[in-house]
Amino acid sequence: TDCSVVDLLSGKFSVGQVVKVKGWVRTRRDSKAGISFVAVYDGSCFDAIQAVVPNSLSNYEEVLRLTTGCSVMITGEVVESPGQGQAFEIQATGVEVIGWVEDPDTYPMAAKRHTVEFLREHAHLRPRTNLIGAVARVRNSLAQAIHRFYHERGYIWVSTPIITASDTEGAGEMFRVSTLDLENLPRNDQDAVDFSQDFFGKESFLTVSGQLNAETYACALSKVYTFGPTFRAENSNTSRHLAEFWMMEPEVAFADLDDVAALAEDMLKYVFKAVLEERGDDMAFFAQRIEKQAISRLESFISKDFAQVDYTDAIEILLQSGRKFEMDVSWGIDMSSEHERYLAEEHFKAPVVVKNYPRDIKAFYMRQNDDGKTVAAMDVLAPGIGEIIGGSQREERLEVFDARLEEMGLNKEDYSWYRDLRRYGSVPHSGFGLGFERLVSYVTGMSNIRDVIPFPRAPKQADY
Numbered sequence: 347t348d349c350s351v352v353d354l355l356s357g358k359f360s361v362g363q364v365v366k367v368k369g370w371v372r373t374r375r376d377s378k379a380g381i382s383f384v385a386v387y388d389g390s391c392f393d394a395i396q397a398v399v400p401n402s403l404s405n406y407e408e409v410l411r412l413t414t415g416c417s418v419m420i421t422g423e424v425v426e427s428p429g430q431g432q433a434f435e436i437q438a439t440g441v442e443v444i445g446w447v448e449d450p451d452t453y454p455m456a457a458k459r460h461t462v463e464f465l466r467e468h469a470h471l472r473p474r475t476n477l478i479g480a481v482a483r484v485r486n487s488l489a490q491a492i493h494r495f496y497h498e499r500g501y502i503w504v505s506t507p508i509i510t511a512s513d514t515e516g517a518g519e520m521f522r523v524s525t526l527d528l529e530n531l532p533r534n535d536q537d538a539v540d541f542s543q544d545f546f547g548k549e550s551f552l553t554v555s556g557q558l559n560a561e562t563y564a565c566a567l568s569k570v571y572t573f574g575p576t577f578r579a580e581n582s583n584t585s586r587h588l589a590e591f592w593m594m595e596p597e598v599a600f601a602d603l604d605d606v607a608a609l610a611e612d613m614l615k616y617v618f619k620a621v622l623e624e625r626g627d628d629m630a631f632f633a634q635r636i637e638k639q640a641i642s643r644l645e646s647f648i649s650k651d652f653a654q655v656d657y658t659d660a661i662e663i664l665l666q667s668g669r670k671f672e673m674d675v676s677w678g679i680d681m682s683s684e685h686e687r688y689l690a691e692e693h694f695k696a697p698v699v700v701k702n703y704p705r706d707i708k709a710f711y712m713r714q715n716d717d718g719k720t721v722a723a724m725d726v727l728a729p730g731i732g733e734i735i736g737g738s739q740r741e742e743r744l745e746v747f748d749a750r751l752e753e754m755g756l757n758k759e760d761y762s763w764y765r766d767l768r769r770y771g772s773v774p775h776s777g778f779g780l781g782f783e784r785l786v787s788y789v790t791g792m793s794n795i796r797d798v799i800p801f802p803r804a805p806k807q808a809d810y
C-alpha cells in the first residue's frame with residue numbers, strides 16, 4: 347500500500363503491514379553493523395520517517411550513495427521504533443532510487459541550517475527545507491481555516507477582479523496594466539494599436555483591494571468575503587510590505603464598526619486555534635527555532651479579549667510613554683510601525699484594536715463620526731508586526747458621501763456605480779482587510795514577510 351509519511355507516523359497503519367513510501371532523503375546514517383538509516387520526508391508533515399535498510403538488499407551499494415535530496419521509493423514493514431523520537435519506522439525490504447542528486451557537494455539545499463537570505467535566493471528549492479516546508483503547511487492551514495470560518499457563518503465567497511480602473515485607497519500605489527499613452531492613440535488607425543499593451547484602450551490597473559466590489563455584493567447577499575491577490579506599487583524595502591500579497595476582506599451589511607471588530611477578533615482566534623490543532627508539529631518547530639512565544643502567545647490570545655483603544659487615547663499613551671520614537675507623535679499622524687508595535691508589544695501585550703482615526707489620513711469611503719474630525723475606522727495591531735488588519739464602517743449616506751468626494755477633489759462620475767449602492771436601498775455596512783502574509787508572519791514568528799509567501803514579489807524580484 348502507498349502511504350504518506352504523516353499517515354505512517356500518526357499510526358494509520360498497523361505494525362507488520364507492508365507499505366510503500368515515496369519521498370526525498372533528508373539524511374542518511376550508516377552503522378558499522380551493516381545497516382543504514384535513511385530519513386525520508388514527503389512534505390505531508392514536519393517529520394521524516396526512518397527507514398532501516400539492511401546490507402542484505404541487492405542494491406545496498408546504491409543506498410550507501412544516497413544523499414540529501416535524492417528521491418526514493420521505500421518498501422517495507424511497519425515496525426515500532428525502539429528510538430526516542432517516533433513511534434514507528436520502516437524495516438526496508440526494497441529501496442528504489444528514483445532520482446539522484448547530481449553533484450551532492452554543490453546541492454544548495456544540503457542538510458544544514460541556511461540563512462533566510464540564502465533561501466530567498468533559491469525560492470524554487472527552498473520548499474525542500476524544514477523551515478519553508480513548515481511555513482507552507484501553516485499558511486495552508488490558515489487559509490483553509492479562514493474559508494471554514496466564513497463558510498460556517500453563512501458568508502458567501504465572492505471573487506473580485508484583479509484588473510480594475512478604480513483606486514480604492516486613493517493612495518496612488520497602483521501598478522498600471524495599460525502602458526500606452528491613451529490620450530494620444532492614433533485617431534483613425536485604432537487597428538494599428540497593440541491592445542495587449544493597454545487593456546483594449548481602457549486605462550486600468552492591478553487592484554489594491556477588492557473592497558468596493560465586495561461592497562456591491564454585501565449590499566445584496568448580506569455577508570460576503572473576498573480572498574485573493576492584491577498589488578501595491580510601494581517601492582519600499584520593508585519586512586512587512588510586498589508588491590503582491592493576499593488579502594482577505596469580509597464585508598457585512600447592517601453591521602457597524604463594533605460588529606466587524608468583533609468579527610475580526612473571532613476570526614483571528616478561530617484560525618489561531620485551528621493552526622495549533624492542525625499544525626502542532628510545525629508550530630513546535632517555530633517555537634524552538636524562530637520565536638519562543640510562537641505557541642504560548644497564540645494560546646494566550648485565544649483565551650483573553652483583545653485590547654481596544656480609541657485612536658485619540660492611543661496617541662495619548664504614546665505621548666505618555668516617555669519613549670523617543672523616530673517619528674514624532676501628535677494627534678493626526680498616521681502611526682508608523684514603531685508606534686503600532688509599542689502599543690501591541692509593550693503597552694497592551696496583546697493584539698489591540700485601535701478605533702476612530704482622524705478622517706484626514708483615511709480613505710474617502712469611511713463613515714464620518716459626529717465629532718467632525720474622525721471616521722469609524724479600525725486597525726488591528728499585532729505584537730511583532732504592527733497593523734495586520736485595516737477596516738471601517740462605510741459611509742452609506744449619499745449626501746455625506748458626495749460632500750466628501752467633492753472635498754477630496756474626486757469625480758462623482760467615476761464613482762457612479764458605487765454611489766448607486768447609496769441611492770437604491772442603502773444600508774449601513776462595514777468590513778475589513780486582513781493582510782494574509784502578515785497573519786502568517788505573526789503566527790510563525792517569521793520576521794520578514796518575503797519568507798511566508800512562496801514567491802515574493804518586491805522591488806526587482808519577479809524571476810520565478
Ligand code: ATP
Pocket residue numbers: 515578580586587588589590591593733734735736737779780781782783784795
Ligand atoms: P501599512 O500601513 O502597513 O502600509 P495599509 O494601511 O497601507 O498598511 P490597508 O490599505 O489598510 O494597508 O490594507 C489592509 C491590510 O493589508 C493591512 O492591514 C495589511 O495587513 C495588508 N497590507 C497592506 N499593504 C501590504 C503590503 N504591501 N504587503 C503585504 N500586506 C499588506
Ligand code: MG
Pocket residue numbers: none
Ligand atoms: Mg500602506
Ligand code: MG
Pocket residue numbers: 733736
Ligand atoms: Mg496603515
Ligand code: MG
Pocket residue numbers: 725733735736737
Ligand atoms: Mg490600513
